[in-house]
Amino acid sequence: MPASPPSREDLCGSTIMIKGTFPIQRFKEIETPFYYYDTKVLRETLDTIREELRNNTNYEMHYAIKANANPKILRIISAAGFGADCVSGGEVRAAIEAGFPANKVVFAGVGKSDREINLALDYDIHCFNVESEAELLIINELAAQKDKVARIALRINPNIGAHTHSNITTGLAENKFGINLEQIEGVIEQAIALPHIDFEGIHFHIGSQILDMIDFVALCNRINELTEVFARRCYPIRSINVGGGLGIDYGHPNHKYIPDFHSYFDVFRKHLHLSQGQTLHFELGRSVVAQCGSLISRVLYIKEGTCKRFAIIDGSMTELIRPALYQAYHRIENISSDEPEMTYDVVGPVCESSDVFGKAVDLNATHRGDFIAIRSAGAYGEIMASQYNCHELPKGYLSDELI
Ligand SMILES: *Cc1c(COP(=O)(O)O)cnc(C)c1O
Numbered sequence: 323m324p325a326s327p328p329s330r331e332d333l334c335g336s337t338i339m340i341k342g343t344f345p346i347q348r349f350k351e352i353e354t355p356f357y358y359y360d361t362k363v364l365r366e367t368l369d370t371i372r373e374e375l376r377n378n379t380n381y382e383m384h385y386a387i388k389a390n391a392n393p394k395i396l397r398i399i400s401a402a403g404f405g406a407d408c409v410s411g412g413e414v415r416a417a418i419e420a421g422f423p424a425n426k427v428v429f430a431g432v433g434k435s436d437r438e439i440n441l442a443l444d445y446d447i448h449c450f451n452v453e454s455e456a457e458l459l460i461i462n463e464l465a466a467q468k469d470k471v472a473r474i475a476l477r478i479n480p481n482i483g484a485h486t487h488s489n490i491t492t493g494l495a496e497n498k499f500g501i502n503l504e505q506i507e508g509v510i511e512q513a514i515a516l517p518h519i520d521f522e523g524i525h526f527h528i529g530s531q532i533l534d535m536i537d538f539v540a541l542c543n544r545i546n547e548l549t550e551v552f553a554r555r556c557y558p559i560r561s562i563n564v565g566g567g568l569g570i571d572y573g574h575p576n577h578k579y580i581p582d583f584h585s586y587f588d589v590f591r592k593h594l595h596l597s598q599g600q601t602l603h604f605e606l607g608r609s610v611v612a613q614c615g616s617l618i619s620r621v622l623y624i625k626e627g628t629c630k631r632f633a634i635i636d637g638s639m640t641e642l643i644r645p646a647l648y649q650a651y652h653r654i655e656n657i658s659s660d661e662p663e664m665t666y667d668v669v670g671p672v673c674e675s676s677d678v679f680g681k682a683v684d685l686n687a688t689h690r691g692d693f694i695a696i697r698s699a700g701a702y703g704e705i706m707a708s709q710y711n712c713h714e715l716p717k718g719y720l721s722d723e724l725i
Pocket of ligand 1: 386527565
């Protein structure tokens with residue numbers, strides 16, 4: 323995630339800047355900052371995933387709601403036939419309201435409250451991804467009170483490090499997520515024995531923004547080792563859920579906007595051994611929605627410092643926190659100007675020195691009122707917006723609405 327900005331040559335093979343296409347005339351009627359979602363990009367991404375999975379009828383995709391829960395985006399994804407992966411009761415409700423069928427909803431999270439568990443039981447969701455023995459016992463108890471049987475998968479911490487930012491790795495033994503390898507057999511035995519629990523299978527999620535397929539190969543190898551042991555113990559594993567985490571190319575939102583789903587799914591087709599009747603579940607978030615979204619801001623001021631030039635825009639870390647939180651790189655374009663490029667630090671108005679979108683960014687010469695697009699912001703953007711400094715939450719517009 324803390325990627326260094328790609329070089330100019332790396333970006334376009336020349337010094338001509340390739341930009342996204344935006345309905346700038348319509349943008350003039352809208353208050354900035356706002357999120358703009360290109361539904362053509364989203365639909366093409368969804369079609370690519372569906373095409374990849376066409377011949378793997380035992381593979382199921384659950385979109386990870388936490389990446390972007392804009393109801394209009396959720397509707398498009400549910401209409402494409404995907405399931406949903408949720409990490410809170412609020413997300414379970416958002417998924418159901420957006421048309422995801424309850425029998426395709428899975429619910430993970432280390433700290434599910436009783437209220438959230440009851441809500442998911444009432445909806446009869448497909449599966450709880452359980453992260454501790456303590457949680458397993460509570461779900462059994464709450465299901466008993468409703469005279470129901472809860473389907474659960476156990477989230478296993480595979481002790482695999484993904485080569486990514488330390489704040490977004492989740493699969494190491496020291497992380498709070500999942501059940502450790504030493505403890506898993508005891509918890510499986512318990513899950514099988516509990517009367518209001520239906521043990522469905524095992525769940526993993528090793529991190530986010532993973533671009534090195536070696537990490538997913540390592541996950542497959544670890545799962546194969548485990549399922550071999552489990553088969554000898556005669557544990558009935560109906561499903562294996564490998565989580566999400568496929569990364570995107572933040573440097574190339576214009577000509578590499580479809581993530582490499584083929585290489586990703588091929589890792590599992592080639593390396594993961596499934597037994598007869600087992601289903602394989604995926605929970606991709608970022609790779610589904612990141613490239614369709616941009617944060618659109620207006621330039622407020624150009625400030626000439628002693629050794630720097632600042633473009634101060636009306637968008638800030640309250641709309642898109644990833645640069646401030648993870649030092650994440652986002653490509654920045656001045657979509658109003660064709661003038662020769664100059665170099666700017668692009669900053670927001672919030673009273674935090676981390677409210678910076680990019681340092682020493684080459685933009686076409688920039689003036690007050692120009693539109694600035696911060697690209698690849700469809701995932702972990704709008705949903706992480708805050709009201710810090712009493713900012714209003716940003717609105718999101720689909721390209722379909724602005725034609
Ligand atoms: C966040 C999360 C995902 C999605 O991760 P991406 O990196 O956005 O693909 C999937 N599963 C679980 C359990 C998660 O917490």
